[in-house]
Amino acid sequence: MELLLVVVLGLLYAAGIFLILRRSMVKLLLGIMLLGNGTNILIFLLGTITKGKPPVIGPDQNVFQDIYADPIPQSLILTAIVISFALTAFAIVLLKRVYALVDSDDLDDLNTPEEEDL
Amino acid sequence: MLFTILFGFLSTLLLVPLGHKIKSKWSMVLPLIPASLFLYYLAYVPAVAAGSTFSQMIDWVPSLGVNFDFRLDGLSLLFCLLITGIGTGIFFYARTYLKGHPYYDRFFGYLLLFMSAMLGLVLSDNLLLLFVFWELTSISSFFLIGFNNEQEDSRKSALTALTITGMGGFFLVAGLILIANIAGTYQISGLIYSRDAIIQHELYPLALGLLFIGAFTKSAQFPFHFWLPGAMKAPTPVSAYLHSATMVKAGIYLLARFFPIMGGTDYWSYPLMIVGGFTMVYAAVHALFRMDMKAILAYTTIAALGVLVFLLGLGSKDAIVAASVFILVHALYKATLFLVTGIVDHETGSRDISRLSGLRKVLFPVALAAGIAALSSAGLPFTFGFIGKDLIYEATLHTEGNWPLILTAVALLTNICLLAGGFMAGIKPFFGPLPQAYEKLHLPPLSMWLTPLILAVLCLLFGILPGITGDFLSKATANAIFGAETHMHLKIWHGFNTVLLLSAITLVVGTLLYLINKPSENKLNAVARWNKLSPQYLINRFTDGVFKGSTLYTNSIHNGYLRSYHLKIILFAEALLIYKLWLSGPIQINWDQLTPLTIYEVAVVIILLGALLIVILTPSRLTSVVSMSVIGYCICLMFVFYSAPDLAMTQFTIDTLTTVLFVLVLYKLPSFLSLASPKQKFRDMIVALGFGTILSIIALKVLYEPVSKDTSNFYGENAYLLAKGKNVVNVILADFRGIDTMFETVVLSIAAVGVYSLLKLRLKSSEKE
Numbered sequence: 098m099e100l101l102l103v104v105v106l107g108l109l110y111a112a113g114i115f116l117i118l119r120r121s122m123v124k125l126l127l128g129i130m131l132l133g134n135g136t137n138i139l140i141f142l143l144g145t146i147t148k149g150k151p152p153v154i155g156p157d158q159n160v161f162q163d164i165y166a167d168p169i170p171q172s173l174i175l176t177a178i179v180i181s182f183a184l185t186a187f188a189i190v191l192l193k194r195v196y197a198l199v200d201s202d203d204l205d206d207l208n209t210p211e212e213e214d215l
Numbered sequence: 216m217l218f219t220i221l222f223g224f225l226s227t228l229l230l231v232p233l234g235h236k237i238k239s240k241w242s243m244v245l246p247l248i249p250a251s252l253f254l255y256y257l258a259y260v261p262a263v264a265a266g267s268t269f270s271q272m273i274d275w276v277p278s279l280g281v282n283f284d285f286r287l288d289g290l291s292l293l294f295c296l297l298i299t300g301i302g303t304g305i306f307f308y309a310r311t312y313l314k315g316h317p318y319y320d321r322f323f324g325y326l327l328l329f330m331s332a333m334l335g336l337v338l339s340d341n342l343l344l345l346f347v348f349w350e351l352t353s354i355s356s357f358f359l360i361g362f363n364n365e366q367e368d369s370r371k372s373a374l375t376a377l378t379i380t381g382m383g384g385f386f387l388v389a390g391l392i393l394i395a396n397i398a399g400t401y402q403i404s405g406l407i408y409s410r411d412a413i414i415q416h417e418l419y420p421l422a423l424g425l426l427f428i429g430a431f432t433k434s435a436q437f438p439f440h441f442w443l444p445g446a447m448k449a450p451t452p453v454s455a456y457l458h459s460a461t462m463v464k465a466g467i468y469l470l471a472r473f474f475p476i477m478g479g480t481d482y483w484s485y486p487l488m489i490v491g492g493f494t495m496v497y498a499a500v501h502a503l504f505r506m507d508m509k510a511i512l513a514y515t516t517i518a519a520l521g522v523l524v525f526l527l528g529l530g531s532k533d534a535i536v537a538a539s540v541f542i543l544v545h546a547l548y549k550a551t552l553f554l555v556t557g558i559v560d561h562e563t564g565s566r567d568i569s570r571l572s573g574l575r576k577v578l579f580p581v582a583l584a585a586g587i588a589a590l591s592s593a594g595l596p597f598t599f600g601f602i603g604k605d606l607i608y609e610a611t612l613h614t615e616g617n618w619p620l621i622l623t624a625v626a627l628l629t630n631i632c633l634l635a636g637g638f639m640a641g642i643k644p645f646f647g648p649l650p651q652a653y654e655k656l657h658l659p660p661l662s663m664w665l666t667p668l669i670l671a672v673l674c675l676l677f678g679i680l681p682g683i684t685g686d687f688l689s690k691a692t693a694n695a696i697f698g699a700e701t702h703m704h705l706k707i708w709h710g711f712n713t714v715l716l717l718s719a720i721t722l723v724v725g726t727l728l729y730l731i732n733k734p735s736e737n738k739l740n741a742v743a744r745w746n747k748l749s750p751q752y753l754i755n756r757f758t759d760g761v762f763k764g765s766t767l768y769t770n771s772i773h774n775g776y777l778r779s780y781h782l783k784i785i786l787f788a789e790a791l792l793i794y795k796l797w798l799s800g801p802i803q804i805n806w807d808q809l810t811p812l813t814i815y816e817v818a819v820v821i822i823l824l825g826a827l828l829i830v831i832l833t834p835s836r837l838t839s840v841v842s843m844s845v846i847g848y849c850i851c852l853m854f855v856f857y858s859a860p861d862l863a864m865t866q867f868t869i870d871t872l873t874t875v876l877f878v879l880v881l882y883k884l885p886s887f888l889s890l891a892s893p894k895q896k897f898r899d900m901i902v903a904l905g906f907g908t909i910l911s912i913i914a915l916k917v918l919y920e921p922v923s924k925d926t927s928n929f930y931g932e933n934a935y936l937l938a939k940g941k942n943v944v945n946v947i948l949a950d951f952r953g954i955d956t957m958f959e960t961v962v963l964s965i966a967a968v969g970v971y972s973l974l975k976l977r978l979k980s981s982e983k984e
Contacts, residue, residue: 098816099810100809103914108824112907165931169927182869189876194973
């Protein structure tokens with residue numbers, strides 16, 4: 098499964114990069130989200146993945162009796178997901194605002210007012 | 216001494232609130248500032264002439280060797296008197312010259328700043344302090360040269376001057392630090408005790424070279440001379456002050472100050488004699504072809520500076536005395552000529568000597584001043600210039616070895632050209648018939664022509680009675696430079712000897728040259744043809760090249776297109792990563808440790824990749840957003856498979872929220888346009904796949920490495936024992952790293968506020984365009 102995840106994260110990165118090289122602002126945002134997902138999987142993978150052993154201590158135990166999945170990458174990813182949501186939400190609303198102002202989704206249209214001044 | 220420097224700086228500050236008053240009623244206050252300083256320093260003359268020095272030390276950064284150390288000796292006192300004395304005259308003159316100028320107060324602010332910096336420079340007894348004031352003079356002169364800042368020429372000249380002198384300052388500071396390191400002290404008066412150590416040190420030539428570049432740039436020596444004629448774009452009082460008496464002499468001061476410390480060796484003498492000698496001949500000949508009075512004066516100034524450098528290079532007792540005297544001689548007559556030029560320009564609106572003539576009939580006192588100054592510059596008997604010129608010939612004649620003949624010939628040639636140049640600027644415009652156009656000219660107010668007349672009278676007075684200044688110059692000043700007894704009585708009459716003969720030759724040939732040489736456009740153009748070889752042309756070409764290069768660079772790197780920035784950053788990152796991966800060797804995979812594949816995992820991955828493809832390819836915005844959520848859910852499932860229930864829950868919630876927000880907010884937007892050409896898309900695809908591959912390889916490599924579990928085990932073991940929680944991930948977030956989580960919440964709140972306010976914001980009508 099690790100090898101499959103390696104392929105998945107590579108493709109997520111590739112797709113993310115491809116999208117941030119587009120002119121559309123929405124695509125730029127989608128690209129950033131994909132890069133975020135790719136990074137999450139990368140962190141998850143590198144913490145070594147374990148099947149069926151969540152890092153939760155049993156009901157009547159005080160310490161782990163068995164092996165368990167690494168909790169640190171999980172907490173890191175949890176933070177990352179939440180923060181990237183904050184970013185995404187703000188960016189989405191900002192996009193709407195830009196669209197309302199310049200009536201375009203084209204990043205290049207944001208450059209033009211400067212040139213018109215000349 | 217410190218207070219005299221601070222006095223000027225404080226007055227500059229006072230001009231900010233009081234500027235408008237200075238403009239109208241209080242302008243008489245301005246000349247009083249340098250005048251009071253002049254009187255203060257004049258009071259020191261008897262003591263310094265008797266051989267005393269005064270010093271003042273105030274700690275500033277003693278641990279770095281930077282202190283406010285000031286020292287007043289014969290050399291610095293001469294410069295202080297020049298700065299404040301001529302300064303008084305200039306302030307008095309400029310008060311009328313610039314009357315009604317909108318930036319009147321600002322001009323005097325700059326001028327005061329410059330004067331204080333210059334005073335600081337000549338009084339500093341600390342190498343770093345000297346450098347600080349050195350740079351301050353460069354900066355304040357930049358403002359003065361570019362004072363007419365609405366003219367492009369003026370701005371350009373100011374920039375050239377700043378570039379050249381600033382570059383020199385850069386070399387100078389390197390040289391000063393080198394000297395201080397060799398000697399182990401930053402105190403200039405202390406360096407003299409390390410003279411032998413400095414001269415014998417292997418870095419001595421380097422330190423000396425750096426020092427020379429600093430001095431040559433400031434004192435406009437070849438090949439850095441060209442900023443000085445350019446700086447004539449400044450208002451005339453500035454030219455008279457900075458470019459005759461003070462700033463350009465700073466380089467001379469520097470050389471004179473270091474003469475007892477580093478001078479007297481071959482490394483010292485030859486460069487100075489060659490550069491100074493070449494500069495004086497080059498500039499003196501150049502002056503003959505100019506038609507603009509200011510340009511003539513600029514070139515003769517460069518030549519005079521060359522003479523001074525040359526004399527300091529010569530380094531004999533005679534030469535040092537000659538240099539000390541010539542500093543004052545030149546300052547007096549050159550300031551007069553500049554001021555006269557200013558009056559002529561002010562009244563007639565022209566500085567072209569081929570058009571000006573006969574002005575003595577309307578501007579008699581001005582003509583008188585100009586005439587005396589020109590005669591002093593020519594070195595006629597009974598002028599101060601005569602004494603200066605004699606001393607120069609004495610110095611060249613009394614050189615040891617085979618040199619006297621050549622050196623004297625060079626000095627003779629320079630003096631002949633200087634004489635002709637002085638006559639061109641000081642006599643030509645005032646003699647001959649008066650053109651009709653100028654008949655109605657009026658004499659400007661007394662306050663304008665008084666200064667040049669006084670300076671001219673001083674030229675005459677010091678010439679007739681050399682004893683007034685001679686003892687001070689030949690004893691106190693020359694002693695400070697030479698470091699040994701230099702006293703000689705300056706005399707008008709030396710009897711019939713070689714020096715007198717040389718003076719006579721200078722006079723006759725120079726006058727003939729003046730009568731024969733008629734500068735004209737043609738000659739100017741003929742000289743201009745050689746410009747392609749001049750340092751100025753080469754440096755301009757170089758700066759143009761730098762400018763074009765940087766424009767090209769900016770346009771290609773910083774072109775304003777986000778995707779182009781992305782592309783460059785990604786390509787660069789790829790190059791770095793590939794290089795690093797190349798070094799790290801081949802990929803290894805530990806097959807035993809891999810978890811086995813199951814059919815439902817493969818199914819989820821296939822769905823994820825399918826959705827990914829749709830995100831990239833679909834022209835519909837809604838489809839791509841929905842596909843994004845599919846990708847998110849697939850990842851969520853993977854978290855479920857691999858023991859991360861908390862992540863799965865979070866991912867699920869967040870993904871749903873994002874999709875809802877996306878659809879709610881963006882459903883109105885049109886579908887994607889296809890803007891890129893297939894070729895661009897192909898290129899981007901290669902770049903993107905390359906980056907993906909690199910990341911995959913990194914992941915594989917890291918997988919092979921052993922993982923340290925210490926921290927994880929700590930959290931796992933202590934989650935319940937210390938924090939009383941059984942879900943370790945939750946415990947880490949809420950307890951062990953609780954403060955991090957708190958700040959994360961703050962970030963979320965800020966984002967929420969941003970989202971809310973952006974959604975609530977209504978467009979004003981003015982924004983709807």
